[in-house]
Amino acid sequence: MRKTILKKSVLLSLFSMIILFANAQQNIPLPYKLDKAALKNALEFEKNNHPLATSPVVIRVFFRIVDPVGGINPDITEDQIAQDFKHLVGAYSKDNICFINMGYDYIFNTALDTFNTSKDNYKIFLPYGLQNCITVFYIDRLGGKNNSSGGGYSGITYGVPSAWSIIAKSYAGKGVVEHELGHCFGLLHTFDYVNGNGLENIDGTNGSTSADLIADTKADPYAFAYENFSTCFSTTNGGCTYSGTCTDLKTRSDYSPPYTNLMSYWCSSFYPSYIITNGQYTRVTSFINTASALLPTESALTAVDGPYSLSSGYHMNSAVTTLTTSGTVLITGTSIASLGAGQTVFLEPGFDAVPGVGGRVLIRHSFCDTTSNGYTLNPKTATALVQNSAASEAAKGKDQLFVYPNPATSAIHVSFYLATAANNASIKIYDINMRPVKSIPLGMLTAGAHTVSEDVHSLKSGVYIVLLQLPNTIMKTKIVIVK
Ligand SMILES: [Zn+2]
Known part of the structure; x- marks a missing residue:
């Protein structure tokens, strides 16, 4: 089934899942397919509108950190999300396409946290996608074919166009998010072959109708790597630089791969600057303005x-x-x-x-x-x-315990409201195995709102239980310490 680059229909009939892979360096033919109606709309829009967005477009993005039940290893910090967000803005800003960071939260769900693309159903994520936003999920392990360990992929986007992507936590803050959102916005890989578009000529004569369907992206010999043409596909510099002898349909072999393109698979460590061409910007703009999955995010x-x-x-x-x-x-x-x-x-x-x-x-x-x-x-x-805040709960006249910030790094503030005065109160902090790590005696407390600040520099990263002990009751809550 991988004998020739031209038999796309055979491949398509063998795979029905709609999947896209980012930055995976394995030679795994994992096809995806377009929402044909959305593509048609996008092409129509492209034809009738100025290529570049002349007025600002702001897309809402929300980040969801998936964590096992019990929250053993949240891993992701707000700074990493901010870093990813910065990447996102940098990648698309030149075309007046911008993003607004609508925030983040946690999903405590083990089923989502370890996802194997070859056996797990992507639909389990659907109920967790936020309406009106592109949802970026960070999960512990993202695996697939040839990855019995359950690891190996940096990101995945199901469907083109789409309003959600998954990123492996180990790639948070490392610039995978802009590639995945490229897929969300309707971009294909520069070496794409699975949609039956065919191989792109080096001279660019069939650029707009082959591979990624974009005229100004270069012909990408990575297509051969995905077709397992090991006889002609070879690389140097640790697999980063093309040195093969593959020929295009016009028998030319002088490939000059789009190493720095956002939608190529060439090593990001070797070619750090990610480029989006005018044609790709045009495509992105078109999809944003016409795709039903994306319109609500604008x-x-x-x-x-x-x-x-x-x-x-x-x-x-x-x-x-x-x-x-x-x-x-x-x-x-x-x-x-x-x-x-x-x-x-x-x-x-x-x-x-x-x-x-x-x-x-x-x-x-x-x-x-x-x-x-x-x-x-x-x-x-x-x-x-x-x-x-606990103070805002005071009006309700009931006991409340609230610890912030959460996640915390250096200090926490424990806020609570007491409906009646309490004697011998204390705050205790336990690790996830309920081993005590801190005890703060508070003595006699009056009724009303209280806030106690505590240095947590000495605590390692992890989940902790904060417990407020009162003579007749115990209040507790969970916090995450991130270093
Ligand atoms: Zn990709």
Whole structure:
């Protein structure tokens, strides 16, 4: 089945899964297929519109860290997510395609955390994709064929175009995310062969109808590696530089591979600068503007948010310029809400965010600088972060325990509310095996809200239980220490 590069239909009939692999260096023919209707729409749009986006496009992205039940090894830090986000912005900013970081959270689910692409069903991720955002999942191990250990892939995107990708935790912050989102935006590999598009000529004469269907990306001999043409495909520099003798359909063999292209598989360590061509930008823009999977992830120019009342679940909204709340907006309970805009988020009278334990409200600004040929965006310029606090629970007149930040690195603040005074109170911290690591005597406590800060420099990375011991009751919560 891998005898010739031209028999694409045979391959397609053997594989029905819609899968894409990023940066895997194994010669594994793992095909994917296009959403043909979406491609048609994108091509039509491409034909009728200016190649490059003339007005800003802001795409919402949300990051979900998958963790086993019990949270043994979260691995990913907010800094790594910020790093990935920076990569993302850098890769697409020149074309006025930008992203807004809508936040992150944890999914405690062992089934999702170790995913084997050759035997596990990707559909288990579908219920966890956030509406209105591209969802990036970080999982512990991403494996597939020839990977009995369960490891080996850096990232995967199911379906083209798509609104979600999976990234192995060991590749967080290492720039895999922009390649995967390239697939989300409808880009194929520069060496693509599985869609029946055929081999691209070195002279580029069939560029727009072969391989990745983009005229200005170079013919990529990696196609031969995937067809197992070991007789003509060879490399030097640790597999990074092409030195083979493969010939194209016009019998030319002077390949000049697109080493630095975002959608090629050539070593990122050897060719660190990732390039997207104008043609790829055009394709991305087209898909963003026409694909049903992606349209909901795009920010409107301006947006009105509200009225609504939210006590659980997610609410994500953003605008390219201005987002304005309207009427009564009440965010409570375990809600995770994120509001963002390129210029201003107006919180009008009637806006009330009182998230409880596990809830979070993030109000974020994305900075667009079109004068410097695209956006620059600081993922950490949060103009307001409404954290859940014990004090806000005081009004409810019940005992609450809340520890922040979580994950924490150097210090934690233990906030709690006591409905009545308590004697002999203490805070105890245990590791995941319930071995005590810290004990903080508090003595006599009055009724009301209290916050105790504690240095946790000495604690290793991991999950800990924070326990508030009172004469008649114990309150506990789980925190993650990340070094
Ligand atoms: Zn890929």
